Amino acid sequence: MKKISDFSTKAYRIVENIPSGRVATYGQIALLLGVPQCSRQVGQAMRNAPPYLPCHRVVNHIGRVAPGWPEQRRLLEAEGVVFKENGNVDLKHFIWRVSQQEIAALL
């Protein structure tokens, strides 16, 4: 049977379901996975994420995009996400609102 340690596998499933024009935080995803402490592992998984994964919709808790990947900002803008002048996304309006049950159905 599959290993339960497929942290990245679950993370991919969630990120894959992020709707266009929406963003999610690493902590948000980790929380949905049931391990809010593993927020770093989410980012680690994103770094190793496959190309089909819309990891550009994943940002940190302040709305900052991934370091070393400034182009992520442009990708989000193309989906309708508006950035502030400080380089942060307006999480107040673009944070992905999803319930635990929505995720449970995906897993």
Added chain:
DNA sequence: CAGTTGACTTGCA
């Protein structure tokens, strides 16, 4: 096996 790293979060100043 032990130490370091990191696309994070929270707490405090």
Added chain:
DNA sequence: GTGCAAGCCAACT
């Protein structure tokens, strides 16, 4: 609101 330090866990060296 901004900045620094601590905590946390998996993967890498």
